Amino acid sequence: MWHRLPCPEDGRVTEIIAGLYMSPLELLALLGAVGLVVARWLPPAARPYVTNAAVAVLVASTLTLGVVGIRWQMLPVLAGAAVTLPFALVPLLRRRTGRPARRAQWWLALPGSAACLGLLATGPVAAWAFPVPVFPEPSGSFAVGTRVMQWTDPHRPETFTADPDDRRTVVVQLWYPAQKSPAGARRAQYLGRTEQEARTVSDALVRQVGLPGFLVDGVPRARTQAVFNAPVADGGGRFPIVLFSPGSGGVRTQNTAWAEELASHGYVVVGLDHPYDSAAVLLTDGRTINTKTDSTGDRDKDDKLAADWTAVRAADLSFVLTQLDRLDRGEIAGPLTGRLDTSRAAATGHSMGGAAALQAARQDRRFDAVIDLDGYPHGPTSPSLQQPTLALTQAITPATDPRYLPRLTEALQLNTATSYRLTTPGAAHLTFMDGPLYLPPVPSIVGSLGRIHSPHVVAAATLAFLDTTLRHEPGDLAGVLSAYGSLSIHPPDNSR
Known part of the structure; x- marks a missing residue:
């Protein structure tokens, strides 16, 4: 092959x-x-x-x-x-x-x-x-375009710095349905807009985990299936929105294969870089902001820090949804004006990003659905969720934090809408991102689903959930999800 x-x-x-x-x-x-x-x-x-x-x-x-x-x-x-x-x-x-x-x-x-x-x-x-990752061909009917934007929230101070005039800035990458590009069109660089940016981000990521950088030097060489700044797909239809927050220290591109698959099926996926949390964020003024979210080793202190960082991420998600609404209305210039359906929006995330998605949905009812990709729910569990929620998890083992499953179950059971927890056999924590495409196929690291099957399982399950909750397409959602693992359904408690 x-x-x-x-x-x-x-x-x-x-x-x-x-x-x-x-x-x-x-x-x-x-x-x-x-x-x-x-x-x-x-x-x-x-x-x-x-x-x-x-x-x-x-x-x-x-x-x-x-x-x-x-x-x-x-x-x-x-x-x-x-x-x-x-x-x-x-x-x-x-x-x-x-x-x-x-x-x-x-x-x-x-x-x-x-x-x-x-x-x-x-x-x-x-x-x-340690290969140069090969991104799977999206299965949807649309080609995929991508573009990067940077937005500053004038109403929110930057809590990671001491400068009282510093305002919170986020960098986002959009993957969207696009017109088919000419044969030979240059595909988008993975991890960055340029190879130099990709190497900066890759170096920051490997420093976080203590790996020698040369081991994954193929990652910043990779190109994806999307084309930067490709024309938006023809037609006057508007696309549902999927906002994505990466894991702790993660970057906006860490789920590119998943984002491209969703975009090929008619969604606009918006991945966020969270400055001072993501491994490396390159701003338009030339600055590179590296992570400051180091753990202390003290469980209680780390829980408090994680809750605080999750709150910042949740606010970032709400701010970006506001900006997307402005972009759709033409208040921000861009080719997606009039094509974004912000009335159909999902908050999603991996690991800590999943916790941020849960928190954002609690605080911002504009989100219509939530997807938590193996994320421990940091922060308060109130107010209760009111949106359909899908939590994908790896198998729970004796090595799993014993607080994880009870905490997640509590959040899902308090939901006033139906929640689903899908436990995927053979999955590991990094199965739910691009890791299987370029890391050694060691089950304890990336699971045992394989480089081809891992992104397929995650994308297929989330697509079924999004089609049901955002597009209201008929079908047996529980039956579809059950094909990918062990499914627990938490119906709403009407007594509340």
Whole structure:
């Protein structure tokens, strides 16, 4: 199976094998290196031809990779080739000068050949474990456009700084139904508007988790399925709104695959960067704001801090919904004027963003539905929710915070509208974001659903819920959701 992947350096398109996550150039370099090792064990008449062909393929592909950019995953392959090359060439050179070719006895050469093959195998394994993410093709009828906007709330001071004149600023990215772009149109960069911004954000994210940055250097190279600033889809219809708050330290683009899938089905998804909370937020004035939301290690203090940060995020969601309403009315210039249906809006989020979505919906009745992607409900549980709510969770295990399920259940049971909790077998906390597309497929990290199935499950379940609650489409919502895991339904308590 082949995917088409834009080359990060010049926008040209190359092909990448889905299983190995290696480009044809990388695969050729690998095959050339393997050919050098294998030639030693071929019949004497075939050795010169195989060696010469392998050297030619290896040199040509390596030189080309040097121009377009060599990934660190290829370094073991090149190292193995460098070790093998002298042993492969020296016998050929001796033969050409008329001297007898000397080769080590097979029992001496075997361990060296095995070691080199092991080194060469490290390259494909590393490319598979830490790939350039390939974003799934959206399944809806619309192409997807995206654009970034920055808004400042003049009525709300920035609580993370001591400057009394500083006002809260948020950066948002919109994914929306778009006209089909011309063939070869450059796809949007992942994690940022430019590759430099993407690298800044990627570096900030890996610093948070303590990973060496080079391990995920393929992530800022990736391109998504959307096109920046593509024309809005034809027709006079207005699109429902889905606001999204990322996890703690997360960024607006962390659920891009999910956002593109929803947009292809006729929704406008709006992802938020929360300055001083998100790992890195790049503002239009050139500033980069890094996170200040560090935990203290004290549970009580951290609970209080998390509740405070959640409240800020909830206020950000309400502010952005107001701005979208202004954008729809033409008070803010933009191509989506007259196309946004802010009377059909959902508050959604992952992890702490899910808690922010719950809190925003409690405080702002303009939100008509809520989706919590594995988020612990920080902050007060009152007033009660009054909107249909979907909570997607990973399986509850002994390692799960024992307060999580009771706290979430309380919030759902107090809801005056129907709530659903869908526990997805095989899911982990990072299943509900883009992590499975570029992190090692370790079940404890990204779950066991796989790189292709993980985004499909999350998008399909949330789409079914949104179609029912925002578009009021008929159907068996409980039956659809049950296909993706264990479903608990909390009907409203009419006695309240």
